[in-house]
Amino acid sequence: MKPFTTRVLFQVSRVTLVIVTVALAVQTYLTGWKKPQPVATKSQPKVNESLPPKTLWAQIQNNRNLTRFAKLMGEFEDIVGGLQAPRAQLTVYAPIDEAFDMEDFPYDLPWFYWKFLVGYHMGKGGISPQALRSQNTVSSFVNADIFFKNQQRISVQNNADAVSFNFRAKMLASQPAVNGHLHIVDRLLMLPDSTSDVLRYTPEFAIFRQGLIDTGLAEVVNDTSTHTALTVFAPSDAAFRQLGRKVNAFLFGPGGRSYLKALLAYHIVANETLFSDVHFPAKNGEQVVLDLQSASNRISLPTLAHGYNISTSSTRQSDGGRRIILINDEWKVGRSDIVVMDGVIHGMDAVILPPIINGGGQLEKQNQNWWSIVSRSWNAVGGITVEELMERLQPLVDNDE
Template sequence: MKIARVLALLPLASAFVITETDVFQNIEKTGREVIDQTQGVFEKTQHVLDDAFAKAVESVKEVGDKAYHRIHETGCDVQSWLEGSSFEEFMDVSENPDHPHHRPHDKPPHHGPPHHGRPHHPPHHEKPNQTVYELISKSKYTTKLAKLIGDYPDLVDRLNSTKSNYTVFAPTDEAFERIPKHGKKPSKEFLEKVLLYHISPDFYPAGRVLHSYTIPTLLEPESLGHKQRLTVRVTLKGPTINFYSKLVAVNIFGTNGVIHGVDHIIVPPPQVATIIDLLPGEFSTLELALVKTDLLDKMNSTDYPHQGGTFFAPSNFAFKKLGPRANAFLFSQYGLKYLKALLEYHIVVDQTLYSDAFFDQSGDDDEKTDDYRHFHVDLPTVLKDKYLSVDSARYGPFVEIRINAFSRVTIHDGVASDGVIQIVSDVLIPPKTEGTKQMYWTGNELSVEDLKERLAPFVDESPEL
């Protein structure tokens, strides 16, 4: 059955590995063959941008106002995040004994180092002679974006500088028109954050975008400790950023970077706890558990500062797999202290694990760019002296992440302003020690006695967040 489902998805999966020209051939055709050959390079370059964005207009108009209003209010379309689990559930690549695991100095793999050299020329070898800001400011399809950027002189100077190569995910004017008119006018500080979240300090042409899981931006939230990242997915809607903003034009090159057109404004994401609250259909059991143990308040409170983190979030179905007796015990008055310890085993503080980047605020927080296809890392949880064993394997477009060699990350890289959410297929249960061996739970219905035995050492002395 699994093989049949995978075969049905292979045509869609191929979008990950086709070269950028083939993937985007329909939106990259800019009609340059009709350009008057006597026109200057400036006119040609501007025509490339305007024509590419012209193709995005109708695409943007097809998006409903209701969906966009939800994105504007919450900072993300969480339902699209759940629907964005394209292929991981169909693949099981981590059990291949022929591929040993490597520990990349606690840093996950990355598809090659950022490009810091001058960008490649656009198709037809038309050498760019304008910066990315000049291209945006002179296009008739990005007038609202250009006006907004113009309110921030430092940002204009940065996007005009040729000392770095930037990637700008540029929303069209039609994307701006979908912002709800009745709401309060955003502050200048918030608008600056929105702009910074559309810009990566690294060079990401279309091919590199497609082969990335997350992309760093210029936005750096205080409680995250590193640059806020965008999530890249190829879904049934096509290539998307943060699961809802579709790429509609790509590879418009300037002298200091590249521009990609998007059909939605990309709003900085909310906190982890807010995202969990927005998805009751998926996380109502988890949220109830967090509320009953007061952990939700701690996750939202400024009294417990942290620099990023990773929350391995079990779904309602994951809790159901524990069995009715274990759940009845955990949510009883007597079992709440065990429930709290269990939840603490899912929380990693100050260490943020993405599919392709890892930030450790307790030590070296530099991102490794070694191209490891397999890695292993042990993450310390809030539960005292207990670690999560994480193994990841990547084959082409697919990524498989296993926790404690058993539970799978089914939907990965739910970016948040204070960390990242990785949805797991099972509730994570601390191992118990028999002799010198660690005995991990492997998915059978858990008895109350076994659950208490595993959690009893932590119910009275679990450390605070």
């Protein structure tokens, strides 16, 4: 079975579990989300182009490049009702017909998979193309967890040539509507894969993933029944190479296993989801939009390394646009907001090292920032020394292993 098919079937089974165990409800303008009743997509008259902007549903119906998406949407009368409501403010990310041919859907998926897929192409509020360029993530109508408190996010990339979504769907055109905005994209926004799947199929995270397997942490990441969410700061292969050959040989050798586990555990936060602009707290808390002007923007997140916390803050780039995440005031996230089914992954250009704990038990300011590690990696002796690494990780190491 193809990997894509396997992931889709896993998503379907997880959705089935949600439907069986929790009453399906979505906090949106759309009411219901009941079993679909077909809606004829050709029943409404076309609106004259000289008239003021049409509703979102009229625009989708009358766009000859969106016939397949219109047909799929038309199967759900509650969704169509929302798109027809003049006072509703919604944003729709509509894939062109050719986008469907670029995916390999399993045969005869259940109706609720398609409803979730349509819901992931919509969100509350009318977001203009200009506003998208300053957004890191936007909300969809799909639930992010089984508690139905928060909605799954869509990651936004402001590229030089065009805005794209989830690092795959490029915006081709945008049209204002009476009740929001329609953005036409060249790929489908597929329902997010699990954290383990994304790590498995992303080549740049190969060393990190292998480390999770070697230390047994992969079992924690893979088992979605053990956590309601994850935030994973995943160093790239290049980030590990910055540590130098000796350190990598130590970490991935038999004598360094406990240190490798402590290091990787320091990159994983369970039961909280932190995007660069929104935080889903633990204990079923409702989302918090990060305010760059507020002191509450700084968030301390407990990691799997014996509860040792990492400090995160969100700041705006120098051009005044998108936000970036800083970790422990030193480490900048390189590729933020990789949306996954059970949380979020942030790609790191460097391996995060914990601060040194001095003799009085206090944390000292980290002195190994990204640039210092890169600079030292140019030396013949390699990057950080094994002794320095052990000093930093010793408080986090499980001595029972």
